[in-house]
Amino acid sequence: xxxxxxxxxxxxxxxxxxxxxxxxxxxxxxxxxxxxxxxxxxxxxxxxxxxxxxxxxxxxxxxxxxxxxxxxxxxxxxxxxxxxxxxxxxxxxxxxxxxxxxxxxxxxxxxxx
Amino acid sequence: xxxxxxxxxxxxxxxxxxxxxxxxxxxxxxxxxxxxxxxxxxxxxxxxxxxxxxxxxxxxxxxxxxxxxxxxxxxxxxxxxxxxxxxxxxxxxxxxxxxxxxxxxxxxxxxxxxxxxxxxxxxxxxxxxxxxxxxxxxxxxxxxxxxxxxxxxxxxxxxxxxxxxxxxxxxxxxxxxxxxxxxxxxxxxxxxxxxxxxxxxxxxxxxxxxxxxxxxxxxxxxxxxxxxxxxxxxxxxxxxxxxxxxxxxxxxxxxxxxxxxxxxxxxxxxxxxxxxxxxxxxxxxxxxxxxxxxxxxxxxxxxxxxxxxxxxxxxxxxxxxxxxxxxxxxxxxxxxxxxxxxxxxxxxxxxxxxxxxxxxxxxxxxxxxxxxxxxxxxxxxxxxxxxxxxxxxxxxxxxxxxxxxxxxxxxxxxxxxxxxxxxxxxxxxxxxxxxxxxxxxxxxxxxxxxxxxxxxxxxxxxxxxxxxxxxxxxxxxxxxxxxxxxxxxxxxxxxxxxxxxxxxxxxxxxxxxxxxxxxxxxxxxxxxxxxxxxxxxxxxxxxxxxx
Numbered sequence: 001x002x003x004x005x006x007x008x009x010x011x012x013x014x015x016x017x018x019x020x021x022x023x024x025x026x027x028x029x030x031x032x033x034x035x036x037x038x039x040x041x042x043x044x045x046x047x048x049x050x051x052x053x054x055x056x057x058x059x060x061x062x063x064x065x066x067x068x069x070x071x072x073x074x075x076x077x078x079x080x081x082x083x084x085x086x087x088x089x090x091x092x093x094x095x096x097x098x099x100x101x102x103x104x105x106x107x108x109x110x111x112x113x
Numbered sequence: 114x115x116x117x118x119x120x121x122x123x124x125x126x127x128x129x130x131x132x133x134x135x136x137x138x139x140x141x142x143x144x145x146x147x148x149x150x151x152x153x154x155x156x157x158x159x160x161x162x163x164x165x166x167x168x169x170x171x172x173x174x175x176x177x178x179x180x181x182x183x184x185x186x187x188x189x190x191x192x193x194x195x196x197x198x199x200x201x202x203x204x205x206x207x208x209x210x211x212x213x214x215x216x217x218x219x220x221x222x223x224x225x226x227x228x229x230x231x232x233x234x235x236x237x238x239x240x241x242x243x244x245x246x247x248x249x250x251x252x253x254x255x256x257x258x259x260x261x262x263x264x265x266x267x268x269x270x271x272x273x274x275x276x277x278x279x280x281x282x283x284x285x286x287x288x289x290x291x292x293x294x295x296x297x298x299x300x301x302x303x304x305x306x307x308x309x310x311x312x313x314x315x316x317x318x319x320x321x322x323x324x325x326x327x328x329x330x331x332x333x334x335x336x337x338x339x340x341x342x343x344x345x346x347x348x349x350x351x352x353x354x355x356x357x358x359x360x361x362x363x364x365x366x367x368x369x370x371x372x373x374x375x376x377x378x379x380x381x382x383x384x385x386x387x388x389x390x391x392x393x394x395x396x397x398x399x400x401x402x403x404x405x406x407x408x409x410x411x412x413x414x415x416x417x418x419x420x421x422x423x424x425x426x427x428x429x430x431x432x433x434x435x436x437x438x439x440x441x442x443x444x445x446x447x448x449x450x451x452x453x454x455x456x457x458x459x460x461x462x463x464x465x466x467x468x469x470x471x472x473x474x475x476x477x478x479x480x481x482x483x484x485x486x487x488x489x490x491x492x493x494x495x496x497x498x499x500x501x502x503x504x505x506x507x508x509x510x511x512x513x514x515x516x517x518x519x520x521x522x523x524x525x526x527x528x529x530x531x532x533x534x535x536x537x538x539x540x541x542x543x544x545x546x547x548x549x550x551x552x553x554x555x556x557x558x559x560x561x562x563x564x565x566x567x568x569x570x571x572x573x574x575x576x577x578x579x580x581x582x583x584x585x586x587x588x589x590x591x592x593x594x595x596x597x598x599x600x601x602x603x604x605x606x607x608x609x610x611x612x613x614x615x616x617x618x619x620x621x622x623x624x625x626x627x628x629x630x631x632x633x634x635x636x637x638x639x640x641x642x643x644x645x646x647x648x649x650x651x652x653x654x655x656x657x658x659x660x
Contacts, residue, residue, distance in 0.1 A: 032289050039293045046304035080296055083259045091285050098282050101275045109279040
């Protein structure tokens with residue numbers, strides 16, 4: 001499972017960085033989205049990988065922390081997803097404005113000669 | 114105490130509520146919106162003053178808490194999230210609210226009406242800034258960082274136009290990529306230490322196992338890169354002059370503090386997490402900051418010399434100031450840090466005033482702006498007949514005379530010449546570099562210190578040359594009929610910021626004492642850590658047994 005997750009993160013971030021360096025705004029926004037997916041998985045993996053363990057403690061009785069998954073990275077991922085979603089949406093608007101103002105989808109607002 | 118205990122949350126809640134309330138009013142009621150915004154910003158300034166006073170009050174006895182801690186949700190420190198007020202955060206809050214007041218008053222002349230939701234964005238930016246300065250854990254730092262960035266995305270595009278959209282696009286992409294780095298760094302640090310609270314981190318970092326230390330330092334380095342992008346360290350700062358030049362004048366003026374957020378976090382984290390007590394990780398990243406800062410100064414100084422437009426010049430000067438601060442942090446010396454703090458306040462005020470001034474000056478060079486400008490000059494109403502003068506000597510219109518003297522003040526501050534505060538700041542840094550053992554104690558001056566002194570002085574020279582050249586071209590050029598139309602409400606904020614620099618000069622002694630105390634407590638963070646981790650919970654209304 002560790003290998004699969006590591007490969008997935010690597011592929012997502014690698015493709016994201018490549019797309020981020022492309023000259024078209026649409027490629028850039030897809031690249032940013034892929035990077036943020038990769039980063040979210042990475043945060044998740046930093047809480048150590050567990051299968052079938054609950055992050056929320058049950059009520060009553062003594063608690064053995066080893067039976068539970070780390071809840072903090074899961075909370076962090078939720079926050080990061082929300083913030084990432086909002087900023088990507090905002091970037092999408094700017095991208096459209098730029099396309100409308102300059103008539104080009106190049107990141108510099110004009111086609112290279 | 115009572116209400117004083119709750120005042121720590123006010124700098125975050127007040128702008129949030131104001132920003133939300135402002136959304137309820139229609140854009141046509143801009144006078145009402147402006148009034149609410151001004152009232153809130155002034156209230157924020159008062160709160161910042163109170164906090165500054167609280168942070169600087171010495172404790173009653175040696176064991177009393179010197180750091181204000183606010184437990185959000187009333188959970189004890191490493192588990193819940195905290196707001197922390199020490200001298201550094203109080204100083205940054207004060208600087209933010211002062212710049213905000215000046216920029217806001219300036220924008221009332223016309224900018225606030227040239228697009229929707231200026232006031233809301235402005236208040237949310239203040240909320241993000243204040244939150245970033247007050248928060249005591251890394252993840253909330255990320256949240257407040259994103260709040261202030263989201264508001265700044267809106268503000269950098271404010272006023273629209275192809276140039277702004279292009280610069281804004283680059284700005285947004287770079288900051289989104291930076292946010293990813295931020296998250297990677299934070300989660301690496303969490304993965305190694307299992308905590309995000311800054312004080313708790315400082316306790317745990319010396320105990321990190323040998324095998325994990327590389328992972329921890331990688332996380333800290335990735336996190337550092339995210340902040341260095343914001344601070345504009347070479348080679349991460351190419352975006353900065355373009356974005357700041359494209360932004361509207363009041364926006365650029367408040368953005369002068371945005372790059373200082375990066376500096377603030379680096380100063381706080383490098384001294385708290387990798388200070389003298391950090392065991393094997395002590396001093397991590399110091400030489401990177403020192404050499405990176407020097408490279409930034411050189412790059413910024415060349416940019417200052419090469420700039421034709423004044424907005425660009427100010428943008429590059431911001432890089433010089435960032436570089437000076439980063440290099441000063443990199444020297445890891447208490448006295449250099451206190452000089453750097455003074456320099457930071459002075460240079461931020463001066464750059465902010467300069468950004469505002471540029472727009473007023475450039476109005477004369479751009480007739481289109483004159484049409485836009487709301488007329489009703491405060492002075493220079495009857496100066497239009499200057500054309501009759503011949504070789505008897507040039508009468509300078511009153512408006513230009515005022516603008517010119519403000520420009521001269523900015524030039525002195527930016528170049529760091531006496532008698533204004535720019536000189537004191539630089540002098541404090543230089544004298545601390547030459548006296549590593551304390552004043553009059555001698556001690557050998559390291560080679561890097563010589564290099565740093567050289568680049569700081571050369572950067573001052575380049576700023577002086579560039580400002581003189583620009584001043585001659587602008588103010589001594591033949592005056593045609595386009596004397597800029599300036600309203601009192603526009604020049605007053607510039608004069609206010611410059612007067613603050615003057616006050617900082619006159620009150621140099623108390624100001625330096627405050628900076629010394631700040632630097633001292635930053636370099637020995639034991640009190641900070643103890644106060645945060647030992648902050649008592651508030652007993653519940655019924656009993657002490659709440660969960």
